[in-house]
Amino acid sequence: MRGIVLILITISTLLGNLKIYSPKAPPSIPLFNREYKGVTIDLYDRFNTAILPKIVKGEEALYIIPTNVAAKLFNKGIDISILATLSEGLLFFCSKEDKRLSEIKDKTIYVPAKGSSPDVITNIIIKKSQNIKIKYSSAPEIAKLMKAGRIDFSVLPQPLASMVESDNIKIFDMKKDWGKTDGEFTIPQVSIVAFNSILESKKIELNKFLIDFEKEIKKINESEELNFERLQPIGWKLSKNNLKRSLKKMNLTFNNNFQSVKVYLEKLYKKDPKLIGGKIPSEKFYKK
Template sequence: MWKKTFHTVSLILLLLIASPFMVTGESTVEVMALSGTTGLSLVKLLEEQPTIYPGVTFNYTVLKSPDQISAKIISGEADIAAVPTNLASILYNRGIPLQLAAITNWGVMYVVGSASTISSWQDLKGQEIGVTGKGSTPDLLFRYFLTANGIDPEEDVTIRYYASPAELTQLVIADKVRLATLPEPWVTEALSRNLSLTVLLDYQQTWQQLEQRSDSYPQSALVVKTQLAKENPAVVKAFLQAASDSNAWVVTQPSAAGLLAEKYLSISAPAATAAIPRCNLRLDEAYQVQAEIDYFLEKLYSFQPQSIGGKLPDEEFYLQK
């Protein structure tokens, strides 16, 4: 009798070790991505929904706004999410149990327009420029680049704010706004529909030159619910590998990826295909590039502390190897 009981207990323990989700009662992982370039690196997973880890189903949801995806993370509905890096810091500093697992793109911002006389940041002096999201990361970086080049954002230029990149893009296409800061894929959308437009300035190159960094700024990230990371690290590791493979596929197969971007992310296929080379897609696990993330968040904090949640996140913010 004792041997039979011991055998039964041993079998249960073996199953629990082999199937970590039995410990938590979970058999699904909810993956949520923000529409647009933030979710672009995951489109292969959205389409194929492969088996990433035995016995675990990964469900995918695409959300249209930062507010929507924030609500899902705060409520605990999202186990893994693709979000802007500074939003990850804001949520962490609010006490939301998450960890930064990886960076998925390294900047997608550009200044576009039809002004052929503009070839440097100094040339923006005296100009009127359209910008989206007052106080957002693109806005803060824009103001920083101006200041670093001797231009006072309050006195030397006129900044007009718009609600969304989509709205600003339409005005640029119609020649109602002469200069604008836009992210991909809206840059490509604008250039393809108004042939007088061109890319005038590159945020990413400017960042590297000013800061003397080997990489651009880490704009988008994957975050993981802390409980999932601690209780099921093998599942998280498997997902990060799958996400990395998807990211690499998008870079090497832009035409096919463009079709999926149109299907899942509300980006037109031609625009997505043409934009991918300028999206700086590369997945790096957070522990590998922590110095770059720290530097970026410190810079944002120096501009506007609330842009990262009022303080620099501590070491627990980063998912370690």
């Protein structure tokens, strides 16, 4: 688990002592956009120090975390199940040329955090024949370099990708490149998981929350209505208009049909089994 660093928001939802831990990222928007009774919010800087210990010691809660990290934890014996994926693709290729990631050759691209989901997905898409050199930095720093014109190509998640988009910088949803080989165009890199112990002990509270959460995601996607003030704790320095423009590209979803997850994990396994804990998770990983 070393090297996995995320800035996280902790959300304690007191629906019968049900807790949720969620990242400072687009999948948190539906949690903040409406009021869930008894919600409290705390900021965390690092997954390894703030969230991982809670999972390892078995704290009963819901966790919104990278899908491959969830698989890795499951394969290491942590008794969790995946409930749903929350985005079909947050990553965009940002380019000074009108070309997708799979179309460039002999270039240097900047990618956030070596070993992170963006790094893994990028390396699966590119081919050796493209002769691509990858350099690493933090996502905010890469966005600054792109906006300043100091680099020409990068991979960034939303909303940072929309922040750098301009007349000179094109952004391309990486789903099209991702699905070229097998026709599975979704990139389910973020999921909500839970300890199996609460699936029964807090079944009523959990089901109520998941129903409300799914409805909120659907509402946001259909109406694009955001409670801008409630979203401020997430920390994005975006205007209302820019956030709405980015929202369309976040591909938020509540998908508990796990076919895309299985394809995603198989691709990661073929790249490096260690990315998902050494093996393909069994069917017990998926909440039925």
